[in-house]
Amino acid sequence: MAAKIFIDGEHGTTGLQIRTRLADRRDLELLSIPEAERRNEKMREDMLNSADIAILCLPDDASKQAYEMTAANNNVRLLDASTAFRVHPDWAYGFAEMDKAQKAKIRSARYVSNPGCYPTGAIGLIRPLRAAGILPDGYPVSVNAVSGYTGGGKQLIAQMEDKTHPEHLAANNFLYGLTMKHKHVPEMQTHGLLDRAPLFAPSVGRFPQGMIVQVPLFLEDIGGGATVESIHAALVAHYAGQDIVSVVPLAESAKLPRIDAEELAGQDTMKLFVFGTPGGAHVNLVALLDNLGKGASGAAVQNMDLMLSA
Numbered sequence: 051m052a053a054k055i056f057i058d059g060e061h062g063t064t065g066l067q068i069r070t071r072l073a074d075r076r077d078l079e080l081l082s083i084p085e086a087e088r089r090n091e092k093m094r095e096d097m098l099n100s101a102d103i104a105i106l107c108l109p110d111d112a113s114k115q116a117y118e119m120t121a122a123n124n125n126v127r128l129l130d131a132s133t134a135f136r137v138h139p140d141w142a143y144g145f146a147e148m149d150k151a152q153k154a155k156i157r158s159a160r161y162v163s164n165p166g167c168y169p170t171g172a173i174g175l176i177r178p179l180r181a182a183g184i185l186p187d188g189y190p191v192s193v194n195a196v197s198g199y200t201g202g203g204k205q206l207i208a209q210m211e212d213k214t215h216p217e218h219l220a221a222n223n224f225l226y227g228l229t230m231k232h233k234h235v236p237e238m239q240t241h242g243l244l245d246r247a248p249l250f251a252p253s254v255g256r257f258p259q260g261m262i263v264q265v266p267l268f269l270e271d272i273g274g275g276a277t278v279e280s281i282h283a284a285l286v287a288h289y290a291g292q293d294i295v296s297v298v299p300l301a302e303s304a305k306l307p308r309i310d311a312e313e314l315a316g317q318d319t320m321k322l323f324v325f326g327t328p329g330g331a332h333v334n335l336v337a338l339l340d341n342l343g344k345g346a347s348g349a350a351v352q353n354m355d356l357m358l359s360a
């Protein structure tokens with residue numbers, strides 16, 4: 051029997067991308083609400099409780115409401131794309147490659163939180179180095195990033211694309227999150243296994259999809275004899291045996307003159323790079339992904355498939 055999937059928020063940016071990815075799937079039955087009724091609570095509650103898996107592509111408050119609406123129904127499992135439950139202990143964090151046990155946790159979980167786009171890059175770079183004991187306690191981690199503007203959902207897309215929008219943004223590249231309190235910091239700290247909150251400096255560029263996340267490191271403050279080669283080797287070992295996150299060979303990245311933030315737009319994979327000169331003092335870790343691919347909808351479909359394979 052086909053698994054019943056309901057995407058709550060199916061007409062938004064993340065929801066639409068998931069729907070497109072699932073459009074040709076014969077093993078699924080997609081439950082749907084007409085766009086005009088997308089905020090009809092009764093219809094949402096009925097659909098949520100008729101699904102095997104409900105994928106929540108909603109703002110945090112609406113995700114929490116969907117959770118309440120289904121709390122008494124053990125037949126429905128939730129996969130939430132919002133920030134609401136990403137550090138909640140009852141929810142499995144949906145980053146399958148972050149350690150060897152994570153796939154099994156996602157498979158068997160009733161509740162799965164889909165990672166944020168920036169945290170996918172940051173945790174992807176940091177966690178293996180913490181787990182391997184390379185990045186020491188107390189190290190001050192900084193995360194600098196640029197995202198395509200679809201990362202801000204329908205509202206930011208309209209502000210960037212519609213010149214008549216009352217809050218039109220004309221900038222081609224802007225910094226935000228300037229209070230240093232971005233909602234992704236707790237998630238980066240928890241799943242990055244960091245004892246100190248990272249300093250996170252996000253930005254947006256005038257391109258729809260794509261993302262670069264950078265974590266610069268001072269080797270002498272890391273200590274333990276860490277080198278560009280040992281850091282690269284730790285990432286390679288961590289990501290061996292799967293095909294979604296790849297670690298670019300050092301010899302290949304050493305020849306790159308630049309990195310294009312849009313390189314993986316439209317794809318659901320992530321590339322990790324380690325930049326630095328052998329014997330040098332500095333290393334720059336870089337993650338390249340599509341904010342709507344491995345950063346959102348691609349990861350959601352991957353997680354849904356894991357949940358269905360339980």
Ligand SMILES: NC(=O)C1=CN([C@@H]2O[C@H](COP(=O)(O)OP(=O)(O)OC[C@H]3O[C@@H](n4cnc5c(N)ncnc54)[C@H](OP(=O)(O)O)[C@@H]3O)[C@@H](O)[C@H]2O)C=CC1
Nearest residue numbers: 059061062063064107108109112131132200201203204346
């Ligand atoms: N865009 C991205 O790159 C990423 C987004 N996410 C997260 O995914 C979630 C969805 O984001 P995104 O798709 O970008 O956002 P959008 O604003 O593009 O879409 C959200 C959708 O949810 C609907 N919605 C809002 N409130 C309610 C409600 N109370 N009841 C029912 N439907 C509602 C909206 O309808 P309406 O049009 O009426 O507002 C819209 O259709 C967010 O939590 C976001 O943080 C996560 C990772 C990346």
Ligand SMILES: CC(=O)N[C@@H](CCC(=O)OP(=O)(O)O)C(=O)O
Nearest residue numbers: 131132133166167168197201202
């Ligand atoms: C460019 C942009 O505005 N990006 C969003 C994050 C996108 C994302 O990862 O979504 P979640 O909100 O679900 O974590 C932001 O900074 O709030």
